[in-house]
Amino acid sequence: MTQVDIRQDGATGAITTPSGRRGPRASRRSGGWSIEAVRWLVPLGLLMLWQLASVSGWLNPRVLPAPTAVLGAFWELASDGRLLEHFLISLRRAGTGVLIGGGLGFLLGMLTGTFRTAHLLLDTSFQMLRTIPNLALVPLVILWFGIGESAKIFLIALATFFPVYLNTLHGVRSIDSRLLEMAGVYGLSRAETFRRVTLPGALPGVLVGLRYALGISWLALVVSESFGASSGIGFLAMDAREFFRTDVIVLSIVIYALIGKGADSLVRLLERRLLPWQVAR
Template sequence: MSITTQVPAVAPAEVRERRARLPDLRRWISPVALILLWQAASATGLLTEDKLSSPLTVLRAGVDTARSGELGEAFVVSIGRVGLGFLVGAGVALLLGIVAGLSSWGNVLIDPPVQMLRTLPFLGLIPLLILWFGIGEAPKIVLVALGVAFPLYLNVHSGIRNADDQLVEASRALGFTRFERLWHVILPAAVPQALVGLRQSLGIAWLALIVGETVNADAGLGYLINNAREFLRTDVIVVGLIVYAVLGLVTDAVVRLVERRALRWRQS
């Protein structure tokens, strides 16, 4: 008498879900290949040290600046600037976007000047910001805040104005008050687009910080890069740029995680 064990079949949907959770190692092929080509070009002399240091030299420079504490100090200063600028810009953008999205008078009074201002190249406002606020921290924070405010405002405003009319009418039929319609229908409908605007704003915030820190800065990653430029230290310059890129990727990943948690109700 033989005993047979029956292995439960795994549904195709479960298999696809498990594969989706695993990192796709194929995405590392091209980055690793580019780094190897970079190292090979440096080793053969195609790329000289005064033009671009090799990956190994950049790695050693990163370790040295981290051990000396120089990189850590610059990191803390830059994080503080972008954090404060983001809070100011996001607060203004959310307030204006909600008022303009919910109120017809707010839309008439707020949206036109915001649309006109957003067409200005905000990075070109640096000379004017220096004249207004001096050469201290204020111009850098204001520059980051401007970079954050406009994309977040546009997405919040559009998300509120494009809320599903059928859901709004259904909430009215169910006897929801104005506040209940706002809290349970309109604002949740605007969350997906607001999170898209948040991701865009964070990307622009780091761009604004890079530009702001290269102008009259005495601390931060931009100052570290400018100081390295004076001494032709391309390895330290690349270290600073890599830190900027990693910070951008980390903040974007955090927003994507929040997006998956907040919008779990949209998943089938």
Template sequence: MADTSLTLGGARLGTRRPGFTRVRRYAVPLLLLVIWEVAALAGLVNERRFSSPSQIATTLWHLSLSGELGRHLLVSLGRAASGLAIGLTLGTVLALGAGLSRRGEDAVDALLQMARTLPHLALVPLFILWFGIGETPKIGLVALGCLFPIYLNLFAGIRGVDAKIVEMAGTLDLTRSEQIRHIVLPGALPSFLVGLRYALSISWLSLVVGEQINASSGIGYLAITAQDYMRTDIIMACLLVYALLGLGTDALVRAAERRLLVWRPSNLKD
């Protein structure tokens, strides 16, 4: 039978077995967990300062049974979703305005390029002065962190569309809006999805800090409360929840990429 796979940049393209790919993807993290657990059992790790995986799993189980984890998780998800929605909307609108128009670029790009160099987590004191200690600074911190990766990647994607394709569209008598809808935006979609992945990771990082601003609920509040009682297992369990949330949301975007970018030869075989 003829080999129907293609070669791109020295890599083989073809069909991968999904089960094997998932196992290979998580093999290294699982191996590190095993080493960590063995070191804890051997007494090489002080469990009061660095809880073992089994102890963290037990703590998560008890928090889940009591309903405490679910209650705080829902609050954190609400904050992250609200901030992401605001940042995603603003970033997309600004990127479209700057990417599709030279005047739009002159109006907003320089300001955003200066603003993005500021560490947004260092703005927490100003956010407290401006918005108080309620939900607004927490959501605003997430929104600000998500805005820049969306803007930068979508702007670059729009400007990176092949000019020859746009010129060819002009020969088909497509209007400006049709060119944008059928050529520019689909061409910029891969860059937008990359920006979305960055934005999601930054949203969880921002939330970790935001939920330490006089919060009374949320995963960050749970971790801060555990610090007062020297409960290292709860703190590390909260960090694990953040990590799993980041991994899960990233997996959702990767799944969307596979559906939306079916034309891209991304099934690489090592």
């Protein structure tokens, strides 16, 4: 039987064989970078076309400024600290809303998915509320909470509640009933069954709901910051509109897009950590 000598490269930490080929860990790392580069091909290509159209005069800078002008607006706002201040305020609003709405959605999704009585009592009402647009609730929310922080956080929490609730409910309902029967055969208590069977089985659905909720939270943030706001990225865009600063408006949109992409990437990383048995895509 032939014995193969496998050693580790001290400089890079990669596994190599005598033929000089790298092992699976290095291959996965290089493959991951290649996939990530492919994901950014289209955005970077569109950015180059945008700059080319602006330089060639095909785009009116009053309608859509060049990427370099947007970059200049970024540097202007970042240098005096205004951008960071507004960004942190928006981030706090969105994070608080997601924490409240997503937490309630997870708890009630688990409750209605596990107990039939809770499902019969609550699910119909949640499905009716889910179809009401956030914009339709703005006048009522202003009457309830005024135009302060509470109104903005309420709208974000309401928008993020339903994606987490629906996907958690679906995740619990999708658990194989034979697993629950096996838990009963082994004499597991309700708490042990939840920890060992229900929660792991529903976790893929919960994380999908969280991904949707994080995306929707920024849409709700735009709505909430469009009335009575004196700070935040939305306020920055509304204030720029008054002075015809299209570059600042586009910068605000780009910031929303980048934050959404970053939040989605964090949840995907969480999925890879918590769900290692799923095939990475």
